[in-house]
Amino acid sequence: MYQNVPADKMPAGLSSYGLCLARVEGKRKMAADLCQKAIKLQAYEGKHWANLIRVYIVAKNRRKAVETLDDSLKKLRNDPELLRVRKEIGYRQAPMLTFLPRRNPINKAFGLYAARLARRGKIILIVVASLLYIGMIAGIFKLIVK
Numbered sequence: 465m466y467q468n469v470p471a472d473k474m475p476a477g478l479s480s481y482g483l484c485l486a487r488v489e490g491k492r493k494m495a496a497d498l499c500q501k502a503i504k505l506q507a508y509e510g511k512h513w514a515n516l517i518r519v520y521i522v523a524k525n526r527r528k529a530v531e532t533l534d535d536s537l538k539k540l541r542n543d544p545e546l547l548r549v550r551k552e553i554g555y556r557q558a559p560m561l562t563f564l565p566r567r568n569p570i571n572k573a574f575g576l577y578a579a580r581l582a583r584r585g586k587i588i589l590i591v592v593a594s595l596l597y598i599g600m601i602a603g604i605f606k607l608i609v610k
Contacts, residue, residue: 478502479515483522492523510536510543517549529553561593570596 482498485491499516506512513536520529533555536546560578564571574593 475502475505475509476511478505479512483515483518486519486522492519495519496523508540510540510545513540513543514545514549517546517553521553526553530555561597564597570600 479499479502482495486495496519499519502512517529517532559566559571561571
């Protein structure tokens with residue numbers, strides 16, 4: 465149906481139609497192709513990127529969606545549509561203390577105070593994290609020695 469319209473005439477329609485195909489008819493591969501075609505025609509338009517990300521979410525390919533979101537945000541930093549999609553998919557940033565797992569209690573507690581500490585500088589952030597980690601190791605060592 466939409467394939468009869470030349471792609472260069474309506475790139476906005478391509479990505480929107482692609483998203484509809486994914487959500488309604490379940491044609492995810494074709495939907496992603498249409499969105500990518502729209503991106504090739506108008507790479508500066510955040511709506512096409514957002515629709516492609518939504519197609520990946522419908523396809524249950526979160527990793528690809530997050531990779532595409534990261535790439536698109538590098539190209540279009542403050543695009544309102546991309547920022548809206550980031551909230552929609554529940555995008556999480558990498559943990560502040562990358563040497564600890566995300567679920568580590570120190571990482572969780574540190575994440576709560578990271579915004580306040582980051583304002584004062586990352587050096588304070590790193591020092592506090594290191595001290596907390598060393599304190600935890602020392603506490604475990606004392607338990608083992610006793």
